[in-house]
Amino acid sequence: MSAKKKENMFSRELISFIEKWRNKPGNLIMILHQVQEEFGYVSREAADQVAYMLDIPLAKIYGVLSFYHFFKTTKPGDHNIQVCLGTACYLKGGDMLVEELGSLLGIGLNEVTEDGRFSLEGVRCVGCCGLAPVLTVGKEVFGKVTKDQLPGIISKFS
């Protein structure tokens, strides 16, 4: 793959962000955040591109990607449902929500529905413990969720 073709996969903003951070020490995590912000995950191609632009080994990038939970290397669904599994939510039945959502969507944790519409993820404390149990879909937060509300929440995004 030619260098020029590679450049095309990133937006102009992303490229200028990387340029700005190129010479700053400790830039890799900040750059990967920006890549994930643009694509929703960090694909192999994107990782290749970052390695090329920063002139560092791909292994170093995967070392970081695989260490941190926040980074995804596979494409999430259009609507990523994140169920909080922090302690307060767990005590109030966060795990039940995961189970129920799994059976409603026909997928397990960290899987994507066949049509690519939904993915299901368990996350650490979102910090709304007063609203436990909590789940988020995109930027929207649902608090004090009961199993009965789940079909409604899903259909809202279908």
Added chain:
Amino acid sequence: MSYRNYILVCGGTACESSKATEIYEALVNEIKHQNLTEEVQVIKTGCFGFCEQGPIVKILPEDSFYVQVTPADAKELVEEHIVKGREVKRLLYNKDKSKKHAKVEDIEFYQKQFRIVLRNCGFIDPENIDEYIAREGYAALEKVLFEMTPDQVIDELRTAGLRGRGGAGFPTWMKWNFTKQANGECKYVVCNADEGDPGAYMDRSTLEGDPHSVLEAMTIAGRTVGANQGFIYIRAEYPLAIHRLEIAMAQAREYGLLGKNILNSGFDFDIEIRLGAGAFVCGEETALLASIEGKRGMPVPRPPFPAVKGLWGMPTVINNVETWANIPVIMLKGGDWFSQIGTADSHGTKVFALTGKIRNSGLVEVPMGTTLREIIYDIGGGIANDRKFKAVQTGGPSGGVITADYLDTPIDFASLTKLGSMMGSGGMIVMDEDDCIVDVAKFYLNFSVEESCGKCSPCRIGGRTLANLLEKITKGNGELKDIEQMKEIGSAMKKASLCALGQTAPNPILSTLNYFEDEYMAHIVDKKCPAGKCKSLITYNILEDKCIGCTACARKCPVGAISGERRSVHVIDQAACIKCGACFDTCKFGAIEVR
């Protein structure tokens, strides 16, 4: 310019998720609509702390405390309260109906609280530096720059006796002094805002509600130890806090309070934000520094401590958000004042995120030495749904449980450690009789296993083995020797792990074994889960004398395991039952029992 009324809308994450932004906008529109923009100001503040009752709207000067407000209420609040001067009674927080209105200081949730760290949360607009300055903001920095020597600053901290609020409780003045005395081409100041303990959100609320307090304190530290660059390492999962920090930093630079030649003192200091990426171990200081350097966040053995050899090998002061937020107040009011608050061992206050099976969930700040009973029953309002208190967990995955027998213990660093738990960062999770203690231990162990960086074997292998043993016990396959084995592995991990994550990971097991050994025994010997949580150990049964044959449970059962004619007693086919509990939740007659 002063206004006739101020409407404060909580803009913390919990209230924002319940539409606080829409409420704010509706109020602004309504004020415009009534042509009152000259007389009434609507402000979005940081967290009020009383998350259970959110979204919260407070109107000054009457100090009316409105709770569970919706965007639709905006019109009535403006028309009634602001225009006609009549409080909207149905929205007031008021348990005691005889009182005319509940002033904030009358609300029992706030009565025993004492706010130093959260002094500005819920009072100021965190996106407006002028409001911070109006409440003595940056006065401490000015004092440090022009009236105090670095040694005086450190002395003041020593007199105050401030100890790190991130969990370990190391004296702050010592950290600063080590860094000050260390030699290095340059030095760094770091704020640890990687709040990873599940069930804790003190630091996030502080940053969201009062970001300048942390910026000011870091600048003070920079001046004291001789650093010109600071970093705030914050979880990427906290977008609102990051956003407010960015605004605050830009405003501080504009005012000459950050950047080159601060307040014409000749001192340069600037701060950059670095994002975490969801690794609990990065709360450990050496791992955090590795992460700022863009690497895998793996701890390294100490010494050398970061104070001597930290970020990029340079002397580095690292403090947690809550510790930072204390510092401007200490500089202004003096170490003596601060040391009067709290107990002999621990001075000042502590912020706790009070959650779990508690009536009033929220963020509370109390003087050290307050008892657990006061926090849980007076501030927290007791256990939700009138269930029975079982235990309170502090210290998150590194801590332990405290039982009813010890509720009168005054909270400080030493007393919690003595009880086999720890202060930790401030998560306080209340459990009731429906919570299975073995299941809770398993929850924490699985957390630590997932978060172990894998570098040292005691933590990597020991943690996994412990989690497997707990899994075995909750599945009903436990043996008596498992308990001994868990104790043995736990004590080995404590001694041999590289960092605090591995050293403290067994605590949830060791502490629950200490107080609830009988519950472990019930799982192992009787193959029963007394709380009815561990699915492999429970059965659902229909009580003949209570079932009226309404068929509700049979219709709800997802696997068709319940059969029976209408108006006659139903039966659960135990072989088909998946123990989802749907029948139990559905039955209105209490005819289903869990055994």
